[in-house]
Amino acid sequence: MPPKTKAAGKGKAPAKRKLAEEFPPGEVLTDTGKKSWKLGAPIGKGGFGLIYLADPNSDKPVGTDARYVIKVVKQLPAPETCSLSKWITHRLKHLGVPRYWGSGLHERGGKRYRFMVIDRLGTDLQKKFEECGRRFPRKLVLQLGLRLLDVLEFIHEHEYVHADVKASNLLLSHGDPNQVYLVDYGLAYRYAPDGVLKEYKEDPKKCHDGTIEFTSIDAHKGVSPCRRGDLEIVSYCLLQWLCGRLPWEDRLQDPAYVRDAKIRGQENISELMSSCFSSQDKPDEIQRFLEEVKSLGYKDKPPYEKLRSILQSGLKSIQARDDGQLNFTAASVKVSTHTPVPGRVGSQWVCTEVVVFVSQRTAEDSGADGSPKRKKRPTKKTGEWA
Numbered sequence: 001m002p003p004k005t006k007a008a009g010k011g012k013a014p015a016k017r018k019l020a021e022e023f024p025p026g027e028v029l030t031d032t033g034k035k036s037w038k039l040g041a042p043i044g045k046g047g048f049g050l051i052y053l054a055d056p057n058s059d060k061p062v063g064t065d066a067r068y069v070i071k072v073v074k075q076l077p078a079p080e081t082c083s084l085s086k087w088i089t090h091r092l093k094h095l096g097v098p099r100y101w102g103s104g105l106h107e108r109g110g111k112r113y114r115f116m117v118i119d120r121l122g123t124d125l126q127k128k129f130e131e132c133g134r135r136f137p138r139k140l141v142l143q144l145g146l147r148l149l150d151v152l153e154f155i156h157e158h159e160y161v162h163a164d165v166k167a168s169n170l171l172l173s174h175g176d177p178n179q180v181y182l183v184d185y186g187l188a189y190r191y192a193p194d195g196v197l198k199e200y201k202e203d204p205k206k207c208h209d210g211t212i213e214f215t216s217i218d219a220h221k222g223v224s225p226c227r228r229g230d231l232e233i234v235s236y237c238l239l240q241w242l243c244g245r246l247p248w249e250d251r252l253q254d255p256a257y258v259r260d261a262k263i264r265g266q267e268n269i270s271e272l273m274s275s276c277f278s279s280q281d282k283p284d285e286i287q288r289f290l291e292e293v294k295s296l297g298y299k300d301k302p303p304y305e306k307l308r309s310i311l312q313s314g315l316k317s318i319q320a321r322d323d324g325q326l327n328f329t330a331a332s333v334k335v336s337t338h339t340p341v342p343g344r345v346g347s348q349w350v351c352t353e354v355v356v357f358v359s360q361r362t363a364e365d366s367g368a369d370g371s372p373k374r375k376k377r378p379t380k381k382t383g384e385w386a
Contacts, residue, residue, distance in 0.1 A: 035102055053068075067119065071115060126168035147180060156230070209222075
C-alpha cells in the first residue's frame with residue numbers, strides 16, 4: 001500500500017439522477033443491427049435507468065417468461081464492446097458476464113434514449129445470503145471466489161476494473177442455478193487507457209466511492225480504482241459471506257471510521273481474521289488471500305493463478321472440489337464475538353454487460369479523468385468495532 005497520508009474527507013454526495021421515463025408495454029425498439037425488440041413490464045431499476053422484460057418483436061405481448069431484458073438509459077454515450085468467445089473457448093466453459101444481444105438509440109417525445117439487450121438473469125446473491133441466515137458454506141464461498149477471479153481477470157485484461165463487487169451485483173442465471181454473473185458496471189473505470197496505467201493520486205473530492213462496507217482503501221482515499229482494489233473488495237466479500245458480517249459494519253454511516261478500520265485490518269490481517277472467526281474456524285486460505293492482495297502495488301498486475309491456487313487449497317482442505325454445483329445450504333460457521341447484523345438487500349442491478357465497461361457516464365457523472373463520482377449511501381447501523 002502507498003504511504004499513509006492525512007485522512008481524506010467525506011466528500012459530497014452527487015446530485016440525484018433522473019431516470020429514463022417509464023415506457024408502456026409493447027414499445028418497440030430497434031437496435032443498430034436492425035433487429036426489433038418489444039418491451040414488456042419493467043422489473044427493476046439501477047443507477048442509470050429502467051430494466052424491462054423483452055423479446056424479439058412479434059404480434060404477441062412480452063410474457064413473464066421472457067428470455068431477455070432491456071436496460072433503457074437517458075443521454076448516455078455509446079458503449080464499448082469486446083468479445084467473450086476466445087476467452088471462453090480457450091479457458092472456460094462459462095464466464096460470469098451477461099451475454100450482449102444488441103444496443104441502439106430510441107426516440108420518444110423528442111428525447112433520445114440508449115438501450116441495451118442482454119439475457120435475463122435471476123435472483124441476486126444478497127437475497128440468497130439473507131435466506132441462508134447470512135452465512136454461506138465455505139465450499140460455496142471458495143467457488144464464488146474462483147469465479148470472480150475469472151471474471152475480473154477478463155475485465156482487467158480489457159483495461160477496466162469493476163469497482164463495485166458485492167452480493168447484490170452477483171446474479172444467478174435465470175435458467176441455471178449453478179451459473180452466476182457479475183453485473184452493474186456503473187462504477188467501472190478504465191485504469192489503463194491504451195495500456196497506460198493511471199497514476200496513484202488521492203483526491204478528497206472523490207473519497208469513499210463505491211459500496212461503503214466493501215469499497216477499497218484506495219477508493220476511501222479518493223484514488224481512482226485499480227486492479228488491486230477489485231481484489232481487496234472481493235476479499236471483504238469472502239470474509240462477510242463466511243462469517244456473517246464485517247467488523248466495521250456497525251458504523252457504516254461514518255466512512256472515515258470504516259476506512260480506518262480497513263487500514264487497521266490491512267496492517268494486522270491476523271487480528272482482522274480473529275475479529276471475524278473463532279480460533280478453530282479461521283479459514284487459512286482467506287488469510288493468505290488477504291495477504292497476497294495486501295502485497296500488491298497500485299499498478300501491479302495481480303497474480304490471478306496464485307490467488308486461484310490459494311482458494312483451491314481451501315477446497316482441498318475441506319475435502320471438496322469445484323464441481324460446478326452451487327449449494328446454498330446454510331453453513332454452520334462459528335463466529336468469535338459478533339452477532340449478525342441485518343444487511344442491506346441490494347437494489348435492482350444495473351443492466352450493463354461486460355462489453356459496457358465505460359462510456360456510460362456523461363461529463364456530469366464523472367470526473368475529469370474519467371473516474372466516477374457516484375457514491376452508494378450507507379445504511380445506518382449501531383455498535384462499534386474497537
